[in-house]
Amino acid sequence: MTFDSINPASGETLASYEQLSASAVEEAIAETHEDWRAWRRRDFTDRAKLMRAAAGLLRDKAQGYGRLMAEEMGKPIRQGIAEAQKCAATCDYFADNAQRFLAPEMVDAGPPKRFAAFQPLGVVLAVMPWNFPFWQVFRFAAPALMAGNAAVLKHSSNVPGCALAIEEVFREAGFPEHLFRTLLIGSRAIDGMIENPLIRAVTLAGSGPAGRAVARKAGEMLKKTVLELGGSDAYLVLDDADVAFAARTSAEGRLINSGQSCIAAKRFIILDSLRSRFEEGFVEEMRAAKVGDPLSEETTVGPLARHDLRDSLHRQVEGSIAKGARCLLGGKVPNGPGAFYPPTVLTDVRPGMPAYDEEMFGPVAAVIPVSDEETAVKVANNSPFGLGGGVFTRDLDRGERLAVEEIDAGSVFVNAIVQSDPKLPFGGVKESGFGRELSHYGIKEFVNIKTIVVAEMGDPSRSGASQSSARTE
Structure with missing residues (x-):
């Protein structure tokens, strides 16, 4: 073979x-x-x-x-x-x-x-x-x-x-x-x-x-x-966030390695008050990505690693749209050779859709609108995965509190995309x-x-504990 x-x-x-x-x-x-x-x-x-x-x-x-x-x-x-x-x-x-x-x-x-x-x-x-x-x-x-x-x-x-x-x-x-x-x-x-x-x-x-x-x-x-x-990292965009910065950083996080990363940003949980501005900016940032030959230094999104992976991703997109998600960008398999898939943005993503429930391993983003911070945290944690996550907010104390106490993941970054670093532990929880x-x-x-334990011969304290407690082990 x-x-x-x-x-x-x-x-x-x-x-x-x-x-x-x-x-x-x-x-x-x-x-x-x-x-x-x-x-x-x-x-x-x-x-x-x-x-x-x-x-x-x-x-x-x-x-x-x-x-x-x-x-x-x-x-x-x-x-x-x-x-x-x-x-x-x-x-x-x-x-x-x-x-x-x-x-x-x-x-x-x-x-x-x-x-x-x-x-x-x-x-x-x-x-x-x-x-x-x-x-x-x-x-x-x-x-x-x-x-x-x-x-x-x-x-x-x-x-x-x-x-x-x-x-x-x-x-x-x-x-x-x-x-x-x-x-x-x-x-x-x-x-x-x-x-x-x-x-x-x-x-x-x-x-x-x-x-x-x-x-x-x-x-x-x-x-x-x-x-x-695997991972399905959730990024929360809170009501005090810099929307343009959040949109630009979210697009960067979603398109790392053409979207084929366990810690790529995948689910974008947006408060209703920011939704229209975020979606507009996010779509433009995703649209600006340069898709093409991976050997070109101008390319930011290459092909997926195999055709079967591209086809599986497209089925997830189609399944989500069939259940009510709206496609704001992309979502079509391009003509021509190669396992390419365009940067894609889905919105109105809800439970029961592949874009909500499953890991999307490619340049596809799921936008999930919510009414408030408490709901945003619940949605972020409503996933079988727990690898990474992010919070966008101008209030650093607020962001740190949510990162430490509320979001159930192995890594949570505030106002930045999740990345591994040899100086920091890396891993996840749940699935x-x-x-x-x-x-x-x-x-x-x-x-x-x-x-x-190194003791002198005949030292009765050689075990570091009383002999009676040592016998119980």
């Missing part, structure tokens, strides 16, 4: 790759585990030197990696170059901070000595999607490798070139040859990999069904899992998954948080 790399802008087959056999997969995991046995004992200074070398390669080759992303999944090339550079910054960040994040944590100063140590788990299986083919991988790999783990990558089958390029980054940077491996396999092989005793944990970014399947098998095998799944990536929280997801 082969994987075909197909340009979604033209339909051209770029390359074909052979799928690995089950025996080759097992051999690769064993080789990765063997390299991990030595890697786990290398100090942070050595690891950081190689991670900074990876960062340098990502910067030096950002133009080529941007082109590769444009050709394999349609990302506008300027966004792809920025993605590679963000990966480089993340490598540098964890090279600079991993030792501090994972330093032993002393419980108190008195004897016996008691502390928590952070030790790597081993080989982590990463199951990654196509939409940010470099970033999704590096935001896991940089902290995981700096923590002393190894990794095997099962990437999406439509970006095999990106998957192999990422493996080459680590090898060229000087990491052990098998420490990070790309395995070109189909999704049916994932269960067998999770069952492999040398795989110690699993991380997945992707759809809800994929997350459930991986969580089910990982739970059966009692293996640690981090899941970053958007569990666990966190990035920051000091993310690097601790795949370590053994080990309790250590």
Whole structure:
């Protein structure tokens, strides 16, 4: 069986790759585990030197990696170059901070000595999607490798070139040859990999069904899992907002990666008093987007990654209109080659419509009018997803209160679009998954948080507690 790399802008087959056999997969995991046995004992200074070398390669080759992303999944090339550079910054960040994040944590100063140590788990299986083919991988790999783990990558089958390029980054940077491996396999092989005793944990970014399947098998095998799944981020435009700013920023948030982002702005909850002004400005901002060849630096919206994804999105749009939504812009499949879909704005979106109930993975925005702030919060939370969200208001205290106390999501930004940042934890709640990536929280997801007590022989207080309480445990 082969994987075909197909340009979604033209339909051209770029390359074909052979799928690995089950025996080759097992051999690769064993080789990765063997390299991990030595890697786990290398100090942070050595690891950081190689991670900074990876960062340098990502910067030096950002133009080529941007082109590769444009050709394999349609990302506008300027966004792809920025993605590679963000990966480089993340490598540098964890090279600079991993030792501090994972330093032993002393419980108190008195004897016996008691502390928590952070030790790597081993080989982590990463199951990654196509939409940010470099970033999704590096935001896991940089902290995981700096923590002393190894990794095997099962990437999406439509970006095999990106998957192999990422493996080459680590090898060229000087990491052990098998420490990070790309395995070109189909999704049916994932269960067998999770069952492999040398795989110690699993991380997945992707759809809800994929997350459930991986969580089910990982739970059966009692293996640690981090899941970053879909999202339908709600942005609240309150009555004191700068409407022009909100419309411009909302359009930017909706069209990131041609709308194919879990944390793209998707639902726009607008107070009635602002509705007409917001819709007018929002439609104009969406209309101004440049749709075209992803290799052109002028393009801001490229094709969707595959034709089937474009067709599924269009069915969601048509289904919403059939149930009463009004289309203010777009909503038609264009003629010609490529999996293109125009920036689209739907309004009067209500429960029961795909645009309200489902994740819209493409450049389609759902405008939901409401009467007041309380209703806006209820609508924002009336979703199975909880990845990100936003609030537009001139009253920063008001915005912060809503972000902290009211909106049920893993990230909430006030007067800005939601973006991941290596310094901040990233992840969701509800059907958007569990666990966190990035920051000091993310690097601790795949370590053994080990309790250590060091006492003198014969010290009756060696347990740090009374002997009677120790016996009850």
